[in-house]
Amino acid sequence: MFRKKKIIEMRTVLFVDDDEAILHSLERGLLDEPYNRLFTESCQEALEILKREEVHVIVTDMRMPEMSGLEFIKIVKKEYPHIIRMVLSGYGEEAALQNAVEQGEIFKLIPKPWKLEGNFEKLIRQAVEHYNLQNERETVRQKN
Helix, strand or coil, rough: HHHHHHHHHEEEEECCCCCCCHHHHHHCCCCCCCCCCEECCHHHHHHHHHHHCCCCEEEEECCCCCCHHHHHHHHHHHHCCEEEEEEEEEEEEEEEEHHHHHCCCCCEEEEEEHHHHHHHHHHHHHHCCCCHHHHHHHHHHHHH
């Protein structure tokens, strides 16, 4: 268990949402989580962060002003395919979003409104664990 917690502590999750109040809520609510947390209000800034920081999981809002969360996710998948991608959305009925989930562009869709305690925290930890499993598989593949 110690090793698993240590690995989670070394991971970084990037939260992208144009609503500053949501980012502040996430920042406060996730203080006790064992992974590193980064926050930004723009997809463009998120892309800049990805150039300088090692990010393992991204959680982005779907509806943003300069670029949709789905457009952002597609760029991330192409340029950083190892990053686990998640979307926060109150618009789960959109065909493009459902299609992206089905095609594996999005690991999880988190419907709004969400509760920080419990399910949301659990989903983020699942994404980190998924990254860890994916990383272990790749390491074994490279050794063989």
